[in-house]
Amino acid sequence: MVVPTPSPIRSKKTMAIGIPTIDLSNYNRSKLSAQIVEACEEYGFFKVVNHGIPKAVIETMETQGSDFFAKPTIEKQRAGPACPFGYGCKNIGRKGDTGELEYLILQTNPQSISDRSNDISDDPTKFSCAVNDYIEAVKELACEILDLLAEGLWVSDKSVFSRFIRDVQSDSILRFNHYPPVKDIKDWETTPKQHPFTNNNNNNHSRIGFGEHSDPQILTILRSNNVGGLQISLRDGLWVPVAPDPNQFFVMVGDALQALTNGRLVSVKHRALANSVVKPRMSMVYFGAPPLNAWMSPLPEMVSPEKPSLYKPFTWGEYKKAAYTTRLGDSRLDHFKINNHTSKCNDQTQCPCLDNLVR
Numbered sequence: 001m002v003v004p005t006p007s008p009i010r011s012k013k014t015m016a017i018g019i020p021t022i023d024l025s026n027y028n029r030s031k032l033s034a035q036i037v038e039a040c041e042e043y044g045f046f047k048v049v050n051h052g053i054p055k056a057v058i059e060t061m062e063t064q065g066s067d068f069f070a071k072p073t074i075e076k077q078r079a080g081p082a083c084p085f086g087y088g089c090k091n092i093g094r095k096g097d098t099g100e101l102e103y104l105i106l107q108t109n110p111q112s113i114s115d116r117s118n119d120i121s122d123d124p125t126k127f128s129c130a131v132n133d134y135i136e137a138v139k140e141l142a143c144e145i146l147d148l149l150a151e152g153l154w155v156s157d158k159s160v161f162s163r164f165i166r167d168v169q170s171d172s173i174l175r176f177n178h179y180p181p182v183k184d185i186k187d188w189e190t191t192p193k194q195h196p197f198t199n200n201n202n203n204n205h206s207r208i209g210f211g212e213h214s215d216p217q218i219l220t221i222l223r224s225n226n227v228g229g230l231q232i233s234l235r236d237g238l239w240v241p242v243a244p245d246p247n248q249f250f251v252m253v254g255d256a257l258q259a260l261t262n263g264r265l266v267s268v269k270h271r272a273l274a275n276s277v278v279k280p281r282m283s284m285v286y287f288g289a290p291p292l293n294a295w296m297s298p299l300p301e302m303v304s305p306e307k308p309s310l311y312k313p314f315t316w317g318e319y320k321k322a323a324y325t326t327r328l329g330d331s332r333l334d335h336f337k338i339n340n341h342t343s344k345c346n347d348q349t350q351c352p353c354l355d356n357l358v359r
């Protein structure tokens with residue numbers, strides 16, 4: 001087995017950063033929207049508390065996920081393979097990425113959930129109801145956050161973001177991720193070439209559950225059980241662990257929102273480690289996406305002579321198609337970047353074209 005060499009421990013000061021926390025019960029709407037914009041500009045990530053989603057909706061969904069992953073492999077495989085929807089184990093995407101996890105990816109429309117539920121659960125009706133209720137709840141949460149974002153960005157059309165994911169044709173998806181505990185690792189086949197350990201930021205060898213990436217969609221709403229593993233990457237490249245909180249949700253800016261806001265909001269690089277010793281980590285992740293034919297051009301309010309358009313206009317369908325040809329850790333938006341920097345921009349430190357790019 002390949003043993004990675006230790007890397008130096010990073011400064012405690014940077015490690016101690018707090019994850020921005022947004023209290024959605026805050027009655028001061030303009031303050032709330034300003035806080036959300038700030039968190040999305042700075043981190044592309046925050047935690048929401050007092051979100052209003054009933055505990056029963058979350059717990060019923062968790063039970064469905066746990067019941068599914070507890071099934072024998074042969075039964076889980078009836079729901080697969082994940083291309084891209086269905087059950088997958090260890091292989092992520094189409095380009096050879098792997099991780100120490102198994103997962104189930106579903107389209108969020110009720111018909112598709114109902115069609116698939118027979119292959120997922122022994123009680124398909126119960127499964128469909130639990131998943132539909134959860135999706136409705138997290139979609140509303142995502143829309144509320146997106147409307148607050150639009151307000152905070154002083155965009156004239158306050159539903160400009162949420163309309164995409166409310167659309168009946170929305171391409172939103174739901175994903176369960178299940179990371180086995182280390183005690184189970186002997187049951188998982190690993191090869192020296194694709195060893196699942198990394199050693200960033202600290203001297204512990206970490207098992208990679210889901211490698212570094214940004215989510216391609218507009219907004220991600222993530223909930224996990226009380227097992228940690230999620231980490232976000234700060235601008236300086238430091239990985240920050242996110243303490244699990246089963247009663248709350250974590251929100252991530254996706255690439256599509258970065259494009260719509262012309263780079264003002266930044267999609268967050270994140271990953272999940274699978275270092276738990278006894279209990280598996282399970283996350284339930286909603287990815288709010290537009291319809292395939294929706295254009296993801298930067299909003300007019302986000303573009304000016306000082307801040308020219310950073311991205312070529314593209315439809316969500318085009319972006320998604322391109323995304324599936326990339327490796328997990330690739331910067332997918334780069335492919336759609338416009339090179340605004342011209343020969344007129346002599347002084348690189350003053351050039352407005354570079355403002356949004358060098359962040």
Ligand SMILES: C=C1C[C@]23C[C@@]1(O)CC[C@H]2[C@@]12CC[C@H](O)[C@@](C)(C(=O)O1)[C@H]2[C@@H]3C(=O)O
Pocket residue numbers: 084092093094095097105173175213214215216217287323324325326327328
């Ligand atoms: C390697 C890949 C897996 C992924 C599609 C991709 O080609 C690049 C993005 C990956 C990602 C990350 C967020 C979501 O988990 C996901 C479902 C998505 O929309 O983009 C996954 C894709 C996947 O696992 O199929």
Ligand SMILES: O=C(O)CCC(=O)C(=O)O
Pocket residue numbers: 175177210215222224229230270271272282283285
């Ligand atoms: O399980 C996690 O915490 C992260 C999952 C994730 O990033 C994803 O599904 O895209």
Ligand SMILES: [Fe+2]
Pocket residue numbers: 213214215270
């Ligand atoms: Fe992700």
